[in-house]
Amino acid sequence: MPLRILSPGLFSLPVGLPRPGQRALGVPPGGAADAFTFQLGNALIGNPPGTPALEITLLGPTLQADADTGCVVCGPPFAITCDGEPIAPNHTFTLRAGQVLKIGGTPRSCRGYLCVVGGFPLPTVPTPLAAGDVLTCAESRVRGRRIAWGAVASPTVLHTLPGPQRDWFPDDNFFTRVWTVGEASNRMGVRLVGEPIAKRAGELVSEPVAAGAVQVTHDGRPVVLGVDGQTIGGYPKVAHVVRADLDLLGRLRPGNAVRFVAVSAEVAEELNRAKWVELNRWLLRLSVGGATEFTKI
Numbered sequence: 001m002p003l004r005i006l007s008p009g010l011f012s013l014p015v016g017l018p019r020p021g022q023r024a025l026g027v028p029p030g031g032a033a034d035a036f037t038f039q040l041g042n043a044l045i046g047n048p049p050g051t052p053a054l055e056i057t058l059l060g061p062t063l064q065a066d067a068d069t070g071c072v073v074c075g076p077p078f079a080i081t082c083d084g085e086p087i088a089p090n091h092t093f094t095l096r097a098g099q100v101l102k103i104g105g106t107p108r109s110c111r112g113y114l115c116v117v118g119g120f121p122l123p124t125v126p127t128p129l130a131a132g133d134v135l136t137c138a139e140s141r142v143r144g145r146r147i148a149w150g151a152v153a154s155p156t157v158l159h160t161l162p163g164p165q166r167d168w169f170p171d172d173n174f175f176t177r178v179w180t181v182g183e184a185s186n187r188m189g190v191r192l193v194g195e196p197i198a199k200r201a202g203e204l205v206s207e208p209v210a211a212g213a214v215q216v217t218h219d220g221r222p223v224v225l226g227v228d229g230q231t232i233g234g235y236p237k238v239a240h241v242v243r244a245d246l247d248l249l250g251r252l253r254p255g256n257a258v259r260f261v262a263v264s265a266e267v268a269e270e271l272n273r274a275k276w277v278e279l280n281r282w283l284l285r286l287s288v289g290g291a292t293e294f295t296k297i
Contacts, residue, residue, distance in 0.1 A: 002066050002134035003095075003116075009061035009103065011186075012129040015113075016122045017050040023231050029211065030126070033187055033227050033250030034075070034111050036279055041074025041115040043286040044145055045092055051119035054135065056112045058253065060103025061129060065095045070142030075112025076149055076251075079104035091146040108152050110253040117142055145286075155257030158224075158245045161268055163214060163237030165204065173197045174214075174222065174238050174260060181256045187228040190252055196220025199236060206234040212241035212249070214260075224249060244271035 005012075015038065018029035032038035032055060039049035054061075060078055072092045073080055080087040081102045087093055089112070095101050103114065117140035129135075155178050174197050182191040197220050209215070213225045215235035224241060225233075226249055239260060241249065252258065263271070 002136050003063045003069065003101075004066065005061055005063055005129050005131055005133040005135070006100065007062040008129040008131055008133070009056060010059040011057040012061045013055045013057075013187075014052055014120055014122055014126045014129075014135070015055045016052040018227065023208070023210075026231050028228050028231055030227055032113065034113075034247045035250075036247045036275070037075050037111070037251075038113050038115075039279065040147070040282065040286075041072055041113040042119075043283045044074060044090070044147060045070060045072045045115045045117055045142060047115060047117065047119055049283055051115070052122040053116075053119060054114040054129075056103060056114060058110060059105045060112070060114070062100060062102045063135070064100045065097055067097045067139040068141050069095045069137055070117035070140040071095050071101070072115050072142075073103060073112055074115060074147075076106045076109035076152070078106045078112050088146065090149055092142045092144055094141045108253075109251045111250050116140070147286075152251070155259045156248055156252060158248060158258060158260050159242045159263045159268065159271060160214065160239035160260050161242060161265060162262065163239045164207075165236035166238055168199045168202070168236045169216070169238050170198060170200065174216075175262060177259075179222065179258045179260075181252045181254050181258060183254045185252065185254060187226050187250075189226050189229050190224040190249055190258075192222045192224070192258065194221065197222075197238075199238075204234050204236050206232045209233040209237070210240075212243070212246055213237050214239040214241065226250070242268040242271055244268070244275045 015032045018031035042049050042051045073089050083099050116137045118138040120135050179192040179194045182193040184191045215223050
């Protein structure tokens, strides 16, 4: 049974988990920009954590159901209505046949996920929704469960390891400044606005890059590569955001403040271990529990 797209929103994209093993072909891993929230939403609705869902960016779509559909919009406080009646974010509900679900904007953070029971088929090459598209899903109903979205820190602190060209930058200005997320940011990369940082003269032969790499362009401003970022690049890299903080990149919106903190490889591993212990603890809890309050997102 389909959900019919009446209005696509700003950038609504079917996503799953990252695609492994394709970097050698020049294909970025893709997948959910905030994999933590994506998996949490699936667990809340009763799906396996990697079930395809709809990623919503800043302003969500308007959809109409052809059949009853169990849903949740997981993430920051998007304005959600069903036939004009408000629906709480992070709270499961059943969209009845013929009803219209409207997902508006959010005053903070950037991305959330519309998860339905059983998920959506994931295209080989996902593309943003357009008016008139349909999302196929199973007829379903769901009992009410909820989680609570946690506060978003400002500025957002991103932990980093040294980039391979850290010695190209003669001072610590990158780390001592608070940067602002620019309006040109997207899933490919988060562009930062601020006073340019100095680097040594010279050009770099293009080399492999990955999500989290902090490239510094010729104008001295950093770009942090996201899940859809290119697989090779020729800008020097002053730092690399640790794996544990990559989901934070997906939550950044234009105007947000960002600060970078250098850590050791041992600290990076501990941060990653702690993050996934926390996620797995909540996935287990949601798989066996009823209504659940969760505040540490």
